[in-house]
Amino acid sequence: MPAAPRARPADLFTPEEWAPFQARAAWVGPLLVLHCWGVILLAAVAGVLWPILIPLCVAVIGTRQLGLAILMHEAAHGGLSPRARLNDFLGHWLCAVPVGASLPLYRPYHLSHHKYAQQPEDPDLVLSAPFPVTRASLRRKIIRDLTGQTFFKQRVLYLFKAFASDRDEDMAEGAVVTGRSVAPFLLVNAALLAAAILAGVWWAYFVLWLLPLATWFPMVTRLRNIAEHACVEGSADDAFRAARTTRASWWERAFIAPYWVNFHAEHHLFMHVPCWKLPALHRAVHARPQGGRIEVAGGYMEVLKTASAGTTLPASG
Template identity: 35%
Template sequence: MNMRVSVTDLFSREEIEELTQPSDSHGIWAVGSTWAVIGATFAGVALSWSYLPEWGKLLICMVAVAILAGRQLALAILMHDASHNSLFKTKWMNDSLVDWLCARPIWNDVHKYRAHHMRHHAKTSSPEDPDMSLVAGFPTTKKSIARKFIRDLTGITGLKFIAGRILMDAEMMKWTVANDVTWLPRERRKWYDYPAKFFKNSSKAIGTNTTMFCVLWAAGYPKLYLLWPLAYLTAFPLFIRIRSMAEHAGMQTSHSALTNTRTTKAGWIARTFVAPIRVNFHMEHHLMATVPYFKLPKMHQMLRERGFAPEPPTYFQVIDILSQGQISAEKVKYLEAVKVSTQEQ
């Protein structure tokens, strides 16, 4: 289906009105529970630290890094929902509260993200889609995907992101969430303009992270803060990659969210790490971006019952699907080479 589908063809006006009603209480729960898990993770490491052998300390730190990275992704999804004004009914909560509590702790900006993300929705899967580079190159080989995952877990991807964020906040590069590099004009700019712009644009991120460090310091465990940037540099990029792959990679180039976007099945493990805040219902989100997260499962069920949504794959199945395309191409090339060789003989 390559034609753009109107939601009024899928739902009645009464259903659309009911599905698109946000809730402050659900938004407070989503933000509060995310920070509760973050706090409980730090507390769990702190309370168990003195009772564990060295290998146990290493293990619990690895688990904590994975959980914290999952909650960093949750903060990113909360920022994403607020950019659509669907997380809270109250506007200032979407704009200001989420900016301070969700975007800034992960070095982001809800206002810049909103402007960027609206273009993604308007131009999904087209050459003008600003997020296309996040899913370019799929399908690919299993070895290629493994190399990408290794770069994520070893911090290579995270360090590249940090370098990019520094250049963006210094206004040397155009702001983006993807991997694109667009240099901004530097004429008539003095050297001191760059650090001034950096501290202006990064001050809230620095402030929120300093606050987190001070809270842990006041609790007697300042070193635990290191788990936060460690998660940000390693597991967080991996979870972002898997989430991006599941949403759009390998889908059709079309004007229809029914074919250019994928919904993925997510159990509790997936929801913990790669699919928080119901972000796995991504086809539904692209059909109606103002539907709040807690109503997306209902919307999905309605689409399934009406024959517009297929049985969604799991994240493991998506990774397997996206690791087959290039292998098949290589097999075709191999068979063609064998055929030519046979003819020559």
């Protein structure tokens, strides 16, 4: 069972150049969690005050629900706080549980993904192995996401299969832990519903929390998964080809890829670098000759064309 190839910081940087990427600020992680919930709250208030904005608010909230999952991922690497207890509290109760996940269960699963990235033992291989697919197949997947079918499959049907060994691509990552964390998930969501009732807008929980969770969140999670590993040649043999980085415009960061999740190649190279330092790491790596081997896409639409056209993007700087 060979592990995935690894890169060492010393292969690219001097100790002085690498030192800033090792430093961790105690306040940034909690601030990101606060920012994520703040955006969700502001979008919910906007939807209540101006119902015409509800479709836009659903997209904004669904993307920040993905943001909570991304910050849970950061906590899995110990990146939300240098204090382990605070890191795990924030990552579990304020990030993972509200969207139906569990940090203690996700962490070993995800670290296994890093250890065996794109190897047969990689638990996330089912997310990237089917690609490229036909455009019709990709369209059907996105329709299932936006119509709530994926949510129903993960949160209801797989609730009874979470302990089973067999799973398909929709069972990977979040759905694996959903069944085992259902009680905390229901508890937190009951609190959110109670808060909406006390505020006199009971319907807001269903329209401005549950609806994004059942539609936009699964869709952007799928786009994230496709962009990270699908159709990257040489990913099992070269540490610099283990994942793809996607250049994200402002609107893609707002509606698809929050909190620097698009810098996935750099994250796989050096997984303990905090997410907010990934743009600087991207620039530093690409200033070295090895950076030219990294797969870089010009945007998420470009990735989707590649994932549904049977072609592979060339590596670019």
